[in-house]
Amino acid sequence: MKKRILVTGGAGFIGSHLCEELLNKGNEVICVDNFFTGSKQNVIHLLDNPYFEIIRHDITFPLYVEVDEIYNLACPASPVYYRFDPVQTTKTSVMGAINMLGLAKRLKIKVLQASTSEIYGDPEVHPQTEGYRGNVNPIGPRACYDEGKRCAETLFFDYYRQLRIKIKVIRVFNTYGPKMQPDDGRVISNFIVKALKDKDIAIYGDGSQTRSFCYVDDLVKGIVKMMNSSDDFVGPVNLGNPTEYTILNLAKKIIKLTDSKSKIIYKPLPEDDPKQRQPNIELATRELKWEPNIQLEEGLKKTISYFEKLLKNT
Numbered sequence: 001m002k003k004r005i006l007v008t009g010g011a012g013f014i015g016s017h018l019c020e021e022l023l024n025k026g027n028e029v030i031c032v033d034n035f036f037t038g039s040k041q042n043v044i045h046l047l048d049n050p051y052f053e054i055i056r057h058d059i060t061f062p063l064y065v066e067v068d069e070i071y072n073l074a075c076p077a078s079p080v081y082y083r084f085d086p087v088q089t090t091k092t093s094v095m096g097a098i099n100m101l102g103l104a105k106r107l108k109i110k111v112l113q114a115s116t117s118e119i120y121g122d123p124e125v126h127p128q129t130e131g132y133r134g135n136v137n138p139i140g141p142r143a144c145y146d147e148g149k150r151c152a153e154t155l156f157f158d159y160y161r162q163l164r165i166k167i168k169v170i171r172v173f174n175t176y177g178p179k180m181q182p183d184d185g186r187v188i189s190n191f192i193v194k195a196l197k198d199k200d201i202a203i204y205g206d207g208s209q210t211r212s213f214c215y216v217d218d219l220v221k222g223i224v225k226m227m228n229s230s231d232d233f234v235g236p237v238n239l240g241n242p243t244e245y246t247i248l249n250l251a252k253k254i255i256k257l258t259d260s261k262s263k264i265i266y267k268p269l270p271e272d273d274p275k276q277r278q279p280n281i282e283l284a285t286r287e288l289k290w291e292p293n294i295q296l297e298e299g300l301k302k303t304i305s306y307f308e309k310l311l312k313n314t
């Protein structure tokens with residue numbers, strides 16, 4: 001059955017892929033975005049589709065639309081942008097959550113919150129299961145994002161317990177793919193752009209810190225599966241790729257795949273930078289029958305080809 005679905009942050013990196021997937025599945029999509037970190041370019045190929053609408057709106061203000069489901073993704077996700085205006089970042093997570101939960105309450109519909117692995121902070125437990133409560137510095141420079149997202153989770157669960165709102169909470173781990181911004185400071189886009197320009201690639205610390213990377217197509221499938229899972233499975237559920245890579249190995253892989261002349265240089269580790277981050281996805285595998293399938297090399301090739309085209313046209 002065709003549903004009318006609201007995607008906040010729909011012009012962003014993950015949101016634009018999600019809009020496309022939901023349209024491909026035969027739904028109507030209303031994309032809401034204030035274009036802070038997203039762009040019309042990300043959804044330009046969808047604008048001719050009569051079932052796709054775009055609304056310029058800031059979710060810290062109430063929104064009145066008639067829809068059947070809400071995916072709440074609006075929030076800058078890269079440190080460069082979320083630290084640019086930390087107060088607005090927290091407002092987006094907290095007031096945005098209140099507004100979307102209020103809309104879900106009025107319409108009696110399901111609402112999915114895109115939370116983040118950052119709620120685990122610099123984890124003392126490895127890999128992180130959903131039961132781990134995190135190690136977050138509440139007054140550090142990343143707190144506007146981490147604590148904002150933690151508070152949004154609190155609100156989702158209080159609306160669920162107190163007001164019986166149908167909620168779904170996912171904790172997204174590092175995701176990459178086409179439509180990431182070239183200058184957002186996230187590790188994969190940063191390394192690819194530097195490599196394509198033959199510029200030095202800076203590694204913070206000795207490069208032994210690990211990250212796991214999920215290709216965006218895999219993630220979007222997981223998000224939709226979570227929304228469509230039974231109402232009593234509310235999460236939070238980790239969605240990410242558990243295969244770990246050191247940052248140094250990632251840099252070397254990207255240099256090789258782009259046939260680049262870039263050199264690796266070393267810089268001091270920034271404050272509150274997590275040393276390890278790896279999802280335990282047993283819950284998602286069991287409850288959603290979901291796991292990522294796209295290997296890093298395959299995903300990197302697709303992402304590199306996107307950035308090659310983007311850099312040629314700028």
Ligand SMILES: NC(=O)c1ccc[n+]([C@@H]2O[C@H](COP(=O)([O-])OP(=O)(O)OC[C@H]3O[C@@H](n4cnc5c(N)ncnc54)[C@H](O)[C@@H]3O)[C@@H](O)[C@H]2O)c1
Binds near residue numbers: 014
């Ligand atoms: N990309 C990742 O690796 C990752 C990891 C963990 C969690 N997430 C979460 O997934 C969601 C999407 O992330 P992304 O990587 O696509 O980021 P993104 O910055 O590309 O997309 C966020 C979108 O939200 C919009 N937005 C920001 N503030 C808004 C506001 N107040 N009102 C309306 N729109 C607003 C931006 O313009 C942008 O289009 C975010 O909630 C993020 O926290 C992403």
